[in-house]
Amino acid sequence: MQTKAYAAQSATAPLAPFGIDRREPGPKDVALQILYCGVCHSDLHTARGEWPGVQFPAVPGHEIVGRVTAVGGAVKKFKPGQLVGVGCMVDSCRGCSACKEGLEQYCEGPVGFTGTYNGPIGGGPNTYGGYSASITVDQDFVLAINHTEKDLAAAAPLLCAGITTWSPLKHWKAGPGKKVGIAGIGGLGHMGIKLAHALGAHVVAFTTSKDKIADAKKLGADEVVISRNDDEMKAHNGSFDLIIDTVAAPHNLDTFLTLLKRDGGLVLVGAPSSPHPSPGAFNLIFKRRSLAGSLIGGIKETQEMLDFCAAHDIVSDIEMIPMRDIDKAYERMLKSDVKYRFVIDMATLG
Numbered sequence: 001m002q003t004k005a006y007a008a009q010s011a012t013a014p015l016a017p018f019g020i021d022r023r024e025p026g027p028k029d030v031a032l033q034i035l036y037c038g039v040c041h042s043d044l045h046t047a048r049g050e051w052p053g054v055q056f057p058a059v060p061g062h063e064i065v066g067r068v069t070a071v072g073g074a075v076k077k078f079k080p081g082q083l084v085g086v087g088c089m090v091d092s093c094r095g096c097s098a099c100k101e102g103l104e105q106y107c108e109g110p111v112g113f114t115g116t117y118n119g120p121i122g123g124g125p126n127t128y129g130g131y132s133a134s135i136t137v138d139q140d141f142v143l144a145i146n147h148t149e150k151d152l153a154a155a156a157p158l159l160c161a162g163i164t165t166w167s168p169l170k171h172w173k174a175g176p177g178k179k180v181g182i183a184g185i186g187g188l189g190h191m192g193i194k195l196a197h198a199l200g201a202h203v204v205a206f207t208t209s210k211d212k213i214a215d216a217k218k219l220g221a222d223e224v225v226i227s228r229n230d231d232e233m234k235a236h237n238g239s240f241d242l243i244i245d246t247v248a249a250p251h252n253l254d255t256f257l258t259l260l261k262r263d264g265g266l267v268l269v270g271a272p273s274s275p276h277p278s279p280g281a282f283n284l285i286f287k288r289r290s291l292a293g294s295l296i297g298g299i300k301e302t303q304e305m306l307d308f309c310a311a312h313d314i315v316s317d318i319e320m321i322p323m324r325d326i327d328k329a330y331e332r333m334l335k336s337d338v339k340y341r342f343v344i345d346m347a348t349l350g
């Protein structure tokens with residue numbers, strides 16, 4: 001099926017219209033018309049060739065929501081007309097221990113999981129993402145959206161920003177009695193605040209942007225700290241169970257490690273193109289602190305997160321843009337000027 005899309009032809013080219021071919025649905029496939037697609041900072045890293053192994057042309061987009069148009073004969077869970085989502089993955093080996101545990105993002109198969117775009121991660125034919133009119137995906141990688149249709153666009157960012165913060169919050173047991181920090185109030189960070197708050201944790205937001213303080217409180221933060229203010233940071237020394245770091249640029253990790261209590265953990269989800277300076281060993285040794293990372297989330301936990309958000313009336317705070325404004329949106333994203341996720345209205349694809 002010929003499908004309209006937007007692609008970067010190289011790391012320095014602006015995104016522009018591009019025709020792609022989507023497969024006709026096979027027996028286990030679901031075809032959907034894409035109605036909205038969120039704009040993740042990973043899209044920008046990819047379109048501008050900031051990560052190793054980017055294949056061009058690149059069609060970004062992995063916060064996809066839309067309506068099922070056709071299903072294969074073996075598909076039982078989805079039917080035409082239904083609202084569904086597709087996140088960061090469209091396939092995996094299904095046989096390795098990670099896949100069997102529902103952690104397809106850590107697939108140990110020969111090429112790892114297949115990213116919705118620029119996949120499989122271990123190399124192979126390039127996949128094209130959600131900056132497009134339609135997509136065909138194996139039913140096992142399609143999510144049911146139980147939000148109302150009026151919330152559909154604002155639910156799109158849950159497919160990456162939501163699950164990427166939900167997964168470490170659940171893994172490191174954020175909840176009542178826990179003090180949880182969220183560093184960086186962008187797409188991921190604002191969802192991290194909402195989700196940690198909904199899970200019952202005491203939430204502290206760290207930001208470099210003074211103008212986000214009032215918003216962070218509305219999003220659910222109990223306290224907001226300007227991370228470049230040493231005195232404000234020091235007041236929280238040794239007090240956090242968990243800090244999730246969503247910052248998309250290299251920075252000093254010791255400033256956050258110092259804030260962890262004994263056995264606390266700093267979890268990196270931000271994926272800057274160049275490394276953070278290495279933290280000092282003493283900050284880790286003396287309080288048995290951990291420095292960890294976390295990658296998106298599995299399909300099962302993504303559905304759990306979507307259902308939790310539908311039940312708790314949680315969506316993203318979004319700014320809708322037409323497809324043609326994508327490069328302007330990337331520029332604003334680089335200036336931390338997004339409140340708090342751009343979502344593309346796919347009706348503007350033309």
Ligand code: NAP
Nearest residue numbers: 041042184185186187188207208209248249270271295296
């Ligand atoms: P985003 O919307 O651009 O938000 C990033 C936030 O980080 C900014 O809003 C800003 O918050 C803060 N920030 C940016 N530059 C900074 C700097 N130089 N110093 C300090 N703070 C800075 O990006 P996003 O979509 O949330 O993505 C964040 C990162 O996570 C990206 O690297 C992305 O590729 C990565 N990511 C990882 C996964 C995963 O599975 N681990 C999944 C999705 C995305 P303040 O204004 O509040 O300071």
Ligand code: ZN
Nearest residue numbers: 040042160161
């Ligand atoms: Zn993403």
Ligand code: ZN
Nearest residue numbers: 093096099107
């Ligand atoms: Zn696998």
